[in-house]
Amino acid sequence: MKKLFGLLTVVALGLVLGACSNQQKENSTKSGADKKEVVVGLDDTFVPMGFKDDDGKIVGFDVDLAKAVFKLTNQKVKFQPIDWSMKETELKNGTIDMIWNGYSITPQRQKKVTFTDTYMKNTQVLVVPKSSGIEKASQMKGKVLGAQEGSSGYDTFTKQPEVLKDIVKDGDATLYASFNEAFIDLESKRIDGLLIDKVYAEYYLTKADKLADYTIIELPFDSEDFSVGVRKDDEKLAKQINAGFKKLQENGQFKEISEKWFGQDVTPK
Template sequence: MKKIVKIITCLLAFLIVGATLAGCTNVRKRANGQDNWKKIEKKKKVVIGLDDSFVPMGFREKDGSLVGFDVDLAREVFKRYGIDVDFQTIDWSMKETELRNGTIDLIWNGYTVNPERKKTVAFSVPYLRNQQVLVSKKKENVYDAKSMKGKALGLQSGSSGYESYMSQPKLLKNYVKEAVQYDTFNNAFLDLNANRIQGLLIDSVYADYYVAHEPDPNSYRISDVGFESENFAVGMRKGDKTLQKKINMALAQMAKDGTLQKISNKWFGTTKMVPLKEIENQKID
């Protein structure tokens, strides 16, 4: 009798857990399919997920304050709608999961548009050009991909650089002896400077800014290894059509009135912006 009761109890527990999981799945599906603009507008707050060590897009100053190109850009976009921005630091390798679960409303931190991400994420118009480059110390005599033969390469987990590295092995992967993944580029640079890795595949916007602010910029070499240029855009759930439209409208306005270029000049000195005509004519999936 005790065995029968135990079996029934286990079955009931299994059914309850299954129903709970199914309910959570349905909630996520509804969240991903619904348009959340009215909720955001009512709360007057939007939550943006970012890696807060990604210079110059979004990073912490010594006093802990959050600054960067994307930080300024996001605040300016939502300022035009009377909405505050709440930046949430996330594990970059889990960004799509955080978005899907509703922990954040947007991914906005040097987020590259690619076909794989488009399967699950909706994107704004692109606003910035980027490219994956190889950073090394000059003493290592690394000039191109072939120079990495037998050497260790650093990559950020979940980054577009890692995805390009894996999907296009002939460009770099086939030459590398060992690939080491890092949670942040800051940690990767520490290992590069300590000679634990001899190269680092990284976004050009990060590489240019980081190297320029090092005590000895001339000790580094930045090499093009053949990866195509990329576009940065804002990532959101597929159902957030109004949010997508609002961001696109604000970016177009900022491109016209010069605000976009002003923010770019502040952080990059030279233009890396997507041309206005491309922003205005961009077709969104």
Template sequence: MKNTMIKLILGLGFTALLAGCSTNKANVDSYEQIKDEGKLVVGLDDTFAPMGFRDSNGDIVGFDVDLANEVGKKLDIDVEFQAIDWALKETELKSGNIDVIWNGYTITDERKKQVDFSSSYLENSQIIIVLEDSKIQTKEDLNGKVVAAQQSSSAVDAINADESNIVDSFANQEVVLYPSNNDVFNDLASGRSEAIVVDETLGRYYMKQNADVSYRVLEDNFGEEEYAVGMRKEDDQLAEAIDKALEELKADGTFDKIYEKWFAE
């Protein structure tokens, strides 16, 4: 019995030690530790083209991937990309499982309560997409319609922030939510939803890559916004380092080269 108790205590202690190791970046400024380890872990939604997604070979590529790698070179650290459940992105960050959220991550007032942001590096908007033959022409035409978006996305935040409380006019007074934007587009193409709201960068790239379906973008949208890197509120040094690296990449022309690669048209 005594030996069993000793083993149990040791086991619990080892479990606690592992838990501590997995979260030792939380609640502290982790930049020095990141530099010592030589690795920055980037959390992303690996279906968010063209910012960060898997290509035909299964490799993670995209605008933000290239930009993060160049920032890593400036900071003299490797960048590791970790696919996460986008609905849990802030939880993954706070727990220390990832160091930054970097994947078309929009600055919003709600997110500012949970994370700190780098300086913005790209403008975006939340566009409304319908099928080409849809009778929907304006936001007002969404009255009674089934509207879909990605769960925990800035698209949902933008819809809910609409001053007219437009979501109350949607079918069932709700936005139909899906785990990924691929699911959102598939829902529209199949006719289950009648309109979708997505980031413009993703939406226009997706439509170009899937030209077999005829989509149309409304002139109305759900507002302009900006992309930035999300960090833990304690990571002031990391924020300063990333901001400095982004400024240098814009000054030396590297940012423009990456932009041309992914947004040439």
């Protein structure tokens, strides 16, 4: 009897795992454009693109923009916080339908995902305490630098080593899961500078009323294109999102959302 019960348990477990596997396979092959509900993967600490407010609700520029795009096709949107360093893996596995959270186009990422049209420009900057007296990147020689793991900023840091990598302490950056954690260490002076998206730095320091306490230093890196990343074979969803961008720009909603979060229209010119 015990053997029979054990056998039935194994069979039942196999059926459950098989069903989950089939569901995951379906999610990874079905276009997001054909789903009633799409799942957006994001780092829920990346202000002002997508983050949790004081009530724990996920808000932000990208959140509002995604909702507006999919409202045009009567699709619901679920926002799924993910480990940013695993974003492409989550996308490939079908646990999310797209990466939409200040996601920059890079050659490495283009090998893994299909990108939509650019919807916003961004640059990487160096943030240091004003009390440090640092006013340019070259003054970071021997200093401790922080960066986010899996970020486009860290990718650029490694590809253009002459700017910071060749001069900072240990020839590398201290990596953080989120910029929130990095800012805590910057404020505590456990790191001397932080490589970060300009859009994040300006919003975070302004909201925290600490803009006057820090220096934001422009770096000789190329500007970045923010885009939405979908599965490599899901061009249908990419085209749908692009059509949504165009419609929102035409009817003025894109501008309204931009001015709400940035005080200006950030539509790429």
